[in-house]
Amino acid sequence: MSAATSTVRIGTRGSALALTQTGHVADALRATTGWEEEQVELVRVRTEGDVLTGSLASLGGTGVFVVALREALLMGRCDLAVHSLKDLPTAEAPALTVAAVPRREDPRDALCARDGLGLMDLPAGATVGTGSPRRAAQLLASRPDLQVVDIRGNVGTRLGRVPGLGDGPGDLDAVVLAAAGLRRLDLDEGVVSELLDPTVLCPAPGQGALAIECRTEDAELRDTLAALDHEPTRLAVTAERTLLADLEAGCAAPLGALGTLDGDRLYLDAVVLRPDGGAQLRASSSVQLGSASRADRDAAARGLGSELARRLLAEGAAELAGLGQHQGGTP
Numbered sequence: 219m220s221a222a223t224s225t226v227r228i229g230t231r232g233s234a235l236a237l238t239q240t241g242h243v244a245d246a247l248r249a250t251t252g253w254e255e256e257q258v259e260l261v262r263v264r265t266e267g268d269v270l271t272g273s274l275a276s277l278g279g280t281g282v283f284v285v286a287l288r289e290a291l292l293m294g295r296c297d298l299a300v301h302s303l304k305d306l307p308t309a310e311a312p313a314l315t316v317a318a319v320p321r322r323e324d325p326r327d328a329l330c331a332r333d334g335l336g337l338m339d340l341p342a343g344a345t346v347g348t349g350s351p352r353r354a355a356q357l358l359a360s361r362p363d364l365q366v367v368d369i370r371g372n373v374g375t376r377l378g379r380v381p382g383l384g385d386g387p388g389d390l391d392a393v394v395l396a397a398a399g400l401r402r403l404d405l406d407e408g409v410v411s412e413l414l415d416p417t418v419l420c421p422a423p424g425q426g427a428l429a430i431e432c433r434t435e436d437a438e439l440r441d442t443l444a445a446l447d448h449e450p451t452r453l454a455v456t457a458e459r460t461l462l463a464d465l466e467a468g469c470a471a472p473l474g475a476l477g478t479l480d481g482d483r484l485y486l487d488a489v490v491l492r493p494d495g496g497a498q499l500r501a502s503s504s505v506q507l508g509s510a511s512r513a514d515r516d517a518a519a520r521g522l523g524s525e526l527a528r529r530l531l532a533e534g535a536a537e538l539a540g541l542g543q544h545q546g547g548t549p
């Protein structure tokens with residue numbers, strides 16, 4: 219594929235959020251390359267995650283939002299794909315490469331409650347909707363009285379469960395969503411009643427970040443996409459995702475991880491919970507990155523994730539959270 223003579227096709231899911239995210243990447247690509255509007259084209263791909271209606275936790279397997287996009291890449295129906303990094307399985311796909319991780323949006327989770335209520339203001343026994351075992355366990359850890367209700371659907375559907383926040387039944391006191399998605403859709407101002415501190419609700423590995431994937435053989439495109447990479451984000455999510463992989467946890471596991479870069483030091487905080495929130499393990503560590511090569515810094519980030527995973531496993535994380543069950547890992 220020669221960019222100068224043809225178009226670059228970006229595969230995307232059809233949800234409002236996916237189209238917005240992909241649109242931003244298309245704009246960034248045009249800006250760094252000088253390509254014309256029509257040289258970057260969006261191709262819609264329907265994924266299993268968009269079609270199935272069961273609860274997200276019950277889908278169990280990882281990658282329900284990703285598999286069809288990867289197939290489209292491999293079959294040449296598109297040249298690059300934009301994924302929400304937290305939906306991307308940690309196992310790399312053969313013949314595909316994550317060519318760039320752009321700058322991360324706010325990684326925090328957002329409480330969207332009726333009447334602007336914060337987490338600690340919700341009345342006893344209040345109902346909070348989320349399909350995420352990670353969010354459920356952490357909500358219950360700080361507010362054991364809450365009634366967590368399993369919900370799913372796109373952002374609009376979930377907001378509609380809260381009175382005053384959208385079109386829908388308005389049958390819940392609150393829902394929890396990723397701040398990044400709300401911000402990208404320009405919805406955050408009206409609906410977020412509290413941005414939850416990561417010490418209260420630690421985000422999912424990769425939350426708020428995107429991955430731009432292409433075929434490994436497209437060397438020219440890979441070089442072009444590298445311009446969209448944001449190294450501090452890439453290092454943080456590399457540490458988070460290595461931890462996730464080493465814990466053999468899928469996207470449905472009650473675990474949170476957040477990497478942050480301060481100068482040349484990369485920090486990683488993680489929490490693993492019992493699904494009912496009644497017990498949890500927390501661990502933090504950091505590594506000095508130095509001015510070594512990109513490969514060395516990536517390796518240091520992976521080392522940090524592995525070190526923290528080892529510590530958590532030694533303290534009984536797998537038993538606590540029921541890890542290793544979703545991907546056929548160690549029992």
Ligand SMILES: NCc1[nH]cc(CCC(=O)O)c1CC(=O)O
Nearest residue numbers: 302304395396398399425426427
């Ligand atoms: N699992 C669904 C999903 N995947 C990515 C986002 C948007 C936020 C992000 O980029 O992390 C969301 C919605 C949500 O969790 O509220």
